[in-house]
Amino acid sequence: MNASTKPVRIGVDIGGTFTDLQIFDARDGRIVAYKLPTTPEDPSIALVEGIKTAGRRYGFTLSDVGYLMHGTTIATNAVLERKLPAGALVTTAGFEDVLEIGRHYRREVYSIHPQPVPALIPRNRRFGFHERMRFDGTAERVPTEADIDAVITQLAAVDIETVAVALLHAYANSDHEQRLADRIRKALPRLDISLSSVISPEIREYERTSTTVLNALLQPVVRAYIDRLDVRMRTEAFAPHLLIVQSNGGVCTPATAAAEPARLLLSGPSGGAMAALELARQFDEPNLVAVDMGGTSFDVSVVRDNRLEIVTLSEIDRLPVRLPMIEIRTIGAGGGSIARVNAARQMTVGPESAGARPGPVCYSRGGTEPTVTDANLALGRLDAATFLGGAMALDRDAARAAILARAGDPLGFDTDAAAAGILRLTNTNLAAAIRVSLFEKGLDPRDFTMLSFGGAGSVHACAVADELGIRRIIFPVDASTFSARGVLMADIEHAFGRSGVQRFDGSAVAWVHSCFESLKAEGAARLEADGIAPNDRQFELSADLRYRGQAFELSVPWGEIPLDESGIGEIGLRFHAQHAQRFSYASPEDAIELVTLRLAAIGRMARPQISAQQPSHTDSPTAGRRSVYVNGQWQDVTTWRRAAIRDSLEIVGPAIVEEDYTAVYVAPGWSLTRGRDGHLVAVNNEELA
Incomplete structure (x- = not known):
């Protein structure tokens, strides 16, 4: 039985704190999620153990798995x-x-x-x-x-x-x-x-x-990890078709990943961006700002006019990387971000993280410094007994004691005020990252819907949206493992580029056509080696253009425009328009230069046919009530189980919506309903009034 005929496909996103799985089983059309702590000494340990445990829980065996789509931060963390x-x-x-x-x-x-x-x-x-x-x-x-x-x-x-x-x-x-x-x-x-x-x-x-x-x-580094993973899978007689996620959102074979590991530097976050693009089309929301807050980092990607921006030059720790990547802004702000008070009696949160080990103080694994997760637990926004679906009980008293000792006492605050300060500072940092991501493109946050996912993001989303003037938030199904959803849906993709600086007019037609044919042949050969049938191959051309004398370029998608003189004229018009959008001016009278021609060779993978999730039908969908710190005081707040929320129900904040791997905090002034395919949608009623 080959990989395409086996019923189970798994997307995995290994982060610095947690390993997230999304599992599709073609036998019933369901997608289910599983989450467990990452094993930093060897991430393949958590990966394989997580799949085995999920198999026992959801009724599949290792031999049922056809494709294993693997996103990883191993390259990023090594740098x-x-x-x-x-x-x-x-x-x-x-x-x-x-x-x-x-x-x-x-x-x-x-x-x-x-x-x-x-x-x-x-x-x-x-x-x-x-x-x-x-x-x-x-x-x-x-x-x-x-x-x-x-x-x-x-x-x-x-x-x-x-x-x-x-x-x-x-x-x-x-x-x-x-x-x-x-x-x-x-x-x-x-x-x-x-x-x-x-x-x-x-x-x-x-x-x-x-x-x-x-x-x-x-x-x-990457070859050693792939070898360890291969040995571990062989030991378990686990033989799926393994594909590794790249920074451009596509996947590649382990051999390609080992030879060209720089293409993996945004492997993990790109899965979330691709899932956001899929959901934007599903919801008919052409403008989404997608925010992924996990245990270690906060990643921002922007879907605009139903497309993600691909950049050809990025950086990691000030080191330039000239490869096609989904444009993602990352800051060190996650549930494990550590709160400290410096010598000037100023509180800082992040970028240092407690990681998976020792983790936040409330994990009881030896952590001593308070984190964002500790603050959320201390203020009642997380339930100590149901964290990770009850697999990890949290120590709320230890979290509160650490917050008081490390943040409250040095600043003269009580525990509640110190914890609230940690969250307020965190929310400001998150809003600043989103603001910069949009402002640098000439975009207004108020024109966007926020898509909030990641294990730590949903308790912060309303406060961050309030600060930005965003009025609508989508909380997707299985939000905590949503990046793994994008990994699950990825296609094989190879990126090629060829520089040839020249005037971008009719004189460039012959070079553009010749270069395209050469790159297409190279891409077709790579897809042939990947086993992609000719009918499943797609080639997307783009051109890096600039005004003569500029030291930077903009990448303009070619689309269906012909490779002739009229097509070059049309691409030039698009360049002027894109330049005006990005930099608030254009110079149509100036000559345009072609710097690099790029080609994405895409091998379309069969898309899982997912069954729509239905809510549970119970007489009482509430999970109970809990005391939560809201706007400077403790309030008795209703809590709900997400799986039990019906289409007709409207939840008015303040409230908590809980699921196995995350929780949504519905702030005062916001209301939440169940939207299409089980995704939750929150609306700021005060802004709309």
Whole structure:
């Protein structure tokens, strides 16, 4: 039985605190969710154990699983925590210091001691290679065998696991990189090798070099994880078709992930963004701001006019990454974010997180510093007895004691006021991240509906929306594991790009057409290797354009526009309009330059046919009442079980709606009803009045 005929498909999103599963079973059309703490020492432990436990709970076996779609933060965490192997960089002689020179701009304009740009490879492991390729792809200096031997001797003399090769203008002609790589593989087969002409064949040597170095340093990390996961699955006789989620929202094979791990840097958050896009179309909500608050981070993505923005240059910890990624803004704000009082008697929340271990104080795993989860529990917004569906009892007294000792006493507040301050500061930070994500695009938050998901997000959503003037919030089914829903629905996707700076007019038609055909052939070959049938292949073209003289580009989707002179004119008009939207001006009289042509080669996966979820039919859908701290005082608040909410019921705040893995806090002035397919919709009645 092959993967496509097995009934169960699983999407998994492994975060820094929890591992989230969404499981589709074609035998009854249901999607169910399961959540368990992440095992930081080896995330594959929680993944496999979670699937086994979910199988016992929901009635499937490991042999029933056809596809395992895997989102992971392993690449991101390795970079942020600097848990990277020793590596070397080989570049054109004279360009060994590109990583440290960077772009000569200062982020900390007023700092007396600005932090230097981090260089992941020290100077003594950056080697110059005597070669030179011109910008047009012609060779100015062809390397000799002696030149190659000299580099190999230098690499052999240092204790490294991986090497990045980023030669000048290799995007125009990769011959020198390929020739050097072939010799290194023969002489030093133990080394992983990453070539700039493979991972990022584009102009701008700093960004291309940075991306290649990140890819090289992540190769041993990601390969080791995939190998551990493979061994663990073999031990359990678990043999699904494994696919890994990339930063562009598509999935790839483990072999591709191991060779090009830099494409995984936004693997986890991209699942949530893709799920948000699906729900936006389902709800006919073309403008959604999707917010995912988990245990460690808060991720913001924007669906505008039924599409997600794909950026071609992003950063991780100030390190440029020139690869297509869904545009996601991330801050260190989650349920595990630690609240502290500094020497100036100022409270801060995050970005440090208690993680899965020890976790918040209330987890009783050795944590001593209060977190956002501790504050929500202390103020009654979480139920200590039903957390994780009752699988983890929380210690409310310990949480309150830690808040008083670490935040209340230093500031002269009682426990309630200190906990409320933690939440108020957290909500302000969350609202600021959303505001920046929209304002930088010239967008008004009041024109958007908020989609709130993640285990920690729904208790904060109303307060954050109030601060932004957002009047409508959607809380999706299984909100705590919603990112795994996007993973579950992902398609295979490969991204290709080719730089060719030139005037964007009729003179570019021949190059654009030739480049498209070349990239399409490359994409078709990759999809063929993935086993994707020709009828399930789709190719999406886009162009990175700029006004002549600019140092940045905008990516304009090509869509169904023909690849001829009239089509280039239409794309130019779209560029002007997009430029005006993003930067409040356009210059239609100025010449446009084409910088890079991009192609996404997509292999459409069969979509699960999901049965609509029906509410439970009970005479009394309320779960009870609980004392909750609301607007500076304790109130007796009604609590509801989400599964029991019927279509006709309207819940008026303040109220709590609980489910196994999260809770929704309906603030005063808000009301909540059951919407399409079981998703909950909250509306600010005060704003609408």
